[in-house]
Structure formats: C-alpha cells, structure tokens
Amino acid sequence: MGASGEEQRGRRDAGAGERHKPSLHMDRASSSTVTRLSSYYRLLGELQAERVETVSSGRLAERGGITSAQVRKDLSFFGNFGRRGLGYNVAQLRRKIAEILGLTRRWRVALLGAGNLGLALFAYKPFQKQGFCIEAVFDSDPRKVGEKWDGVTIRAIGELPQVAATQHFDIAILAVPESSAQDVADVAVAAGVRGILNFAPVTLTIPDHVALREVDLSIAMESLSYSLVK
Amino acid sequence: MGASGEEQRGRRDAGAGERHKPSLHMDRASSSTVTRLSSYYRLLGELQAERVETVSSGRLAERGGITSAQVRKDLSFFGNFGRRGLGYNVAQLRRKIAEILGLTRRWRVALLGAGNLGLALFAYKPFQKQGFCIEAVFDSDPRKVGEKWDGVTIRAIGELPQVAATQHFDIAILAVPESSAQDVADVAVAAGVRGILNFAPVTLTIPDHVALREVDLSIAMESLSYSLVK
DNA sequence: AGATGTGAAAGTTTTCACAGCC
DNA sequence: GGCTGTGAAAACTTTCACATCT
Structure with a gap:
C-alpha cells in the first residue's frame, strides 16, 4: 500500500438474534x-x-x-x-x-479546509466528472471566510451544522491541519455525513456508522523513500 | 486500500547464476x-x-x-x-x-506540474519536515514558466534534462493532467530520477529500476462511495 | 509481574488450471 | 481456438499463544 486508508475487515459481529448459518454469501468485496x-x-x-x-x-x-x-x-x-x-x-x-462503485448517483460533498490542498481538491476535475459535487466549502480562518471559489462562498466551520440541516451532505473531505482534524471530523459527524475522506495525517476516531478513507501523502512519500534507501 | 500504489511483490526472478539457497532471509518488508x-x-x-x-x-x-x-x-x-x-x-x-524509512537523509525532489495540486504539494508542511526538499518546479504552461514560488522559479518541462544534469533529483512528483503524465514520466526517467510519486490517474509504464508509488484521489473517493452505496 | 520476540495456526488474497461455453 | 468463471492450491498476512528476558 501506499497512501491508503484500509477498511477494517472481518469484524464479524455475531449479532444478538443471529441464526447460526455459515453464510457463504460473503457480502462485501475486499x-x-x-x-x-x-x-x-x-x-x-x-x-x-x-x-x-x-x-x-x-x-x-x-x-x-x-x-x-x-x-x-x-x-x-x-x-x-x-x-x-x-x-x-x-x-x-x-x-x-x-x-x-456508486458513480451513477450524485454525491453531495462538503469540503472542510480551504487551504492549498482544499483548493486543489475543489478544482480536481476527475471528482466533478464522477458525481462528486463539492457544494460547500468551510474554513476556520476568518480571513478566508466570505471569499468565493467559482461561485461557492467559503463559510466558517462553525456554520456547518446549520448549513447541513437544510442541505444534506453525504461526504466530508477533510483538508485541514493535523491539529484541528479530530475536532473538525467531530463536527462533520455531528452534521450527519456518512463518509469522510481524510487528508490530515492523524488517526481519526469516528463512530462505526461513518465510513472513513485516509489519503496520507507523507505515508506515500515515505514508502517511496523506503524503497530507495540502498 | 484506498488510494495507493502497491508494490509488485514476489517477483522472484530465479536469476541465471543463482545458487539454489532457500534464503530464509526474506529481504524486503511487505x-x-x-x-x-x-x-x-x-x-x-x-x-x-x-x-x-x-x-x-x-x-x-x-x-x-x-x-x-x-x-x-x-x-x-x-x-x-x-x-x-x-x-x-x-x-x-x-x-x-x-x-x-530513509528520513534521516535529504531527498532532492523535482515537482512536475505547477497547477493547484502542484502548489498544494509544494506547500505541504509534512514533506518539508521529513527531508523531502522540492528544489525545482516545472510546468508545460508557458504562462506559468517564470513565475516564482517561495523563491523557486518555475521552469519549462523541456528544461528538466539540462537542470537534472547539474542538479541531481532523487524523486519526481508528478502532478500533471492524465493526458501528459506518461510523457512527463518518460522525461523524468530519462533525467535520472530513482523514484516517482504519481498523482495522475493513469497507469504509468516505467522501467523496473525506477520505483513508483501512486496516489489516486479518484480511487480513494470511489472506494468511499462504494462503501456508502446502500 | 510485565512485555517482547516468534514459531505455529488461522485467515485472507492471489494464482493455477481446467471445465464449460462461445 | 479463444476466453470466462471457478474450485483448489499456493502464497501471503495476521493473530494466537507462549517461551524468554527484565
């Protein structure tokens, strides 16, 4: 792997009323x-x-x-x-x-973090082509708030809950610094997102019902440097 | 999973003059x-x-x-x-x-592609802290060439070979659009880089002696959307 | 007692190889 | 003849469990 958030697999929860059927019908792909x-x-x-x-x-x-x-x-x-x-x-x-893969429907995405990386993701063409629509951008820096990107006004992170109440988001992209990543993730979870794509180099703690994928640029680079060390 | 370029493993080439020793000394980590x-x-x-x-x-x-x-x-x-x-x-x-991981030495990095993603990577703090020094930036857009980022002048991609001749690069970061990724990768390989970190969503063909890691943002996002589909 | 290091067991993923359909 | 779909085998990865050291 490379830069990658892996899925937790094999978390076979033998639920309360589960009939003991061996279930060859493995239900999710690796x-x-x-x-x-x-x-x-x-x-x-x-x-x-x-x-x-x-x-x-x-x-x-x-x-x-x-x-x-x-x-x-x-x-x-x-x-x-x-x-x-x-x-x-x-x-x-x-x-x-x-x-x-779920690319036939439209996913409503909130971008959290309007720094350089946030802008790169906002402008990333392949996302747009595949139904991932970044409909709102949030940042904690008051100097950024109010700025407009391609018609989308940057709002304060604190406004996420209210905005999410009227305009539902499926996915949050986390492009904030390590230091605030967990807090911002908590806000996103509270706002009801079902999945998080995390770019901050920290291990987030989020509830089981929210899907999490990690993209860690340092890990990718370190894996490369490992393979180059004599 | 996730967005990740995996290593080719188990490519056990039973080389010509290899003495048949079982070699329990497995030599690279997974x-x-x-x-x-x-x-x-x-x-x-x-x-x-x-x-x-x-x-x-x-x-x-x-x-x-x-x-x-x-x-x-x-x-x-x-x-x-x-x-x-x-x-x-x-x-x-x-x-x-x-x-x-090779983080005790300094890696000389050339950034190829000065778009939004290129800028985000150029400014990415964790790289700087870990010995990955982006020493030169190249782009094919003539309007970008000559611009300066934090003291580093953006040069034309075509100049990479000459620049690399005097100033050696260990690693190239590829942050160009799909359409030119393979061509730019070829130039990088010819210029003598030993590793490539590729952000373009294409499968590159590069010689065996150059290490390759892929960071594919679409794949990360698609894996997330897969896990959200009913 | 507490925690590492590690063979052996269990689990998962990949490859092989071939029956079966076009 | 060409190529899929798939059980079975091989390879690989993770977990268990315990001898070993502080």
Missing part, C-alpha cells in the same frame, strides 16, 4: 478488489475513448499490470459480466462498475 | 508493513511531544487501531528494538524507524 475495480473503470474509459468494443481479462490485466485471473475473480465477485470465448463488452462493463 | 511503520513513526512523534519515554506494543497498537502482535511482528522484521518487560524507548524507536 478493499483491494474495490481499488482494482476503480482501475478497471478508468481503463475501460480509456478503451471506450479508443473505440474498443470488447476486451478480454488478459488485455485488461496487461494494461493494469496484474494477472488475468485476478481480473476475472474480481469481476465475478459481482456477477457474470463476460461472455466465454469473447470477453467483456467495454461499455456494458463500464456501466456495471459505475453502478457498483 | 508494503503493508512499511505503511504501518509510517504510522508508528507519526504516533511516536506525538508520544514524544507528550513527553512519553516508553511505550508498549499494546499502547502503540491501540493508538493505531491494530493489534499488539502486529506491531511487534512489524518491528521485529527490522530488529530487536524493545526490551522485554519494559517496552520500546520512544525516542530511540522513532530514530530507528526514521533510518529504515
């Missing part, structure tokens, strides 16, 4: 599978732009730098999308993956 | 171990700031959200840093990890 699914999605977009209609697991694997068996296993977890002897239909598979 | 090592490094920094002198694997594990056995296994891969009955010396262990 986080590596989901990560690769995203790559496939991107590759399929490239293929579509190249007017390729059909692709084999071998060809997808080659472009993604993995094995064809891996591609087939990943996809078969979600359904039988291919046709034996032929491969996968590019447009069809891409649509399927978009559904699985 | 990428998960390295990622966690970075977290330990960060946690130890916090503990040091709190004037804590000694820490047990259990306490480290708790703060990092994992098990104590994991912490011990990870650390024992690199040496016997603890003392039975006592735990680990915070300052000592932190120094050790810094050495392992």
